[in-house]
């Protein structure tokens with residue numbers, strides 16, 4: 001196991017009705033004037049926004065609203081939010097929604113105290129200060145409620161890029177699984193796929209002797225395999241939704257990834273798909289991740305992937321031919337994704353094979369390589385996009 005630091009300062013309030021504590025938590029973490037940030041209207045329709053406002057009012061906390069965050073959040077609204085916060089003297093960002101809303105709030109939070117262009121943080125600059133952020137989560141997916149990450153798309157050029165910093169970890173996150181019951185099944189499945197992908201990005205490592213994090217990863221993956229079909233069959237299954245919601249946080253605050261090198265090639269490749277086609281991040285991952293696995297099975301020792309196949313998907317280990325076991329695991333993963341309604345290839349995603357050179361260019365490898373498990377150059381990522389384009393169920 002490698003040396004590591006682990007900093008996860010977020011206060012979590014989990015369970016039914018916890019959104020009624022929002023005002024108290026904003027006060028506890030020093031907020032006096034809040035930017036209430038939300039998406040395209042689901043929180044208005046569900047009545048959640050009204051409950052959150054009532055909770056702020058009960059504590060005498062002033063707020064200004066900024067809705068309209070799109071999935072795959074754009075820089076335009078971030079600039080608008082930064083100006084608004086400066087004009088209004090906002091001292092706390094409250095995101096009510098999913099990963100897109102939370103990521104947009106984190107971008108605004110970094111941008112307000114920064115004199116330059118906030119996009120600098122998405123081009124490699126590390127933020128050292130930001131306004132405090134709190135979240136009321138409505139979808140189990142991105143893990144932004146516990147992570148120090150944010151992903152924003154630049155409208156001019158369609159660049160989707162990430163930024164990270166400990167100052168971006170939310171002060172508090174409210175996780176009420178009931179709030180996810182209004183999600184369309186497709187969006188629930190996209191979230192589940194993203195959660196599993198966050199674990200796989202960490203599971204595939206060249207670091208030896210990482211039993212504890214291997215086993216934690218497998219626990220999250222097994223939970224997702226069990227609980228996702230239950231919520232797809234019954235959207236009001238509170239217990240299944242609760243397990244998924246905590247799995248989503250666990251998958252991405254890095255508790256399952258410390259002390260080991262991580263990969264993240266699939267995420268890099270997916271971000272270009274959601275930038276170009278505005279597809280859901282999880283749907284893009286459903287197409288890319290198995291294609292990446294099938295490439296890796298041919299270009300890397302297969303023992304780790306065979307281990308995944310056996311421990312997560314119940315395949316029989318073939319010690320003489322671990323690659324066969326690995327391929328069975330990949331096929332099982334793809335069948336699972338299809339069974340919950342996820343696309344398996346470019347056509348089902350709405351992506352175009354002829355765009356592959358453009359997707360590769362958008363990755364901006366500059367002749368170099370990417371990825372911590374198997375380093376990929378332009379020829380390799382092209383092959384993986386080709387595999388994703390042509391994939392079929394077996």
Ligand code: NZQ
Pocket residue numbers: 038039040041042043069070071072073097098099100101103138139140141142143144147148149150151179180181182183184187190191194252267281282
């Ligand atoms: O905008 P509204 O009207 O709220 O509708 C949203 C949106 O259309 C809807 N929705 C959310 N909760 C709902 C609901 N509809 C009904 N009932 C509810 N309870 O779902 C749609 C998707 O929402 P979004 O916030 O985009 O989903 P998600 O949480 O999957 O976030 C995706 C974004 O997070 C980024 C992705 O790249 C993508 O931009 N990621 C962020 C990460 C991070 N910050 O750590 C890591 C991830 O790997 C990921 O890259």
Ligand code: ZN
Pocket residue numbers: 142194197198267281
């Ligand atoms: Zn993700």
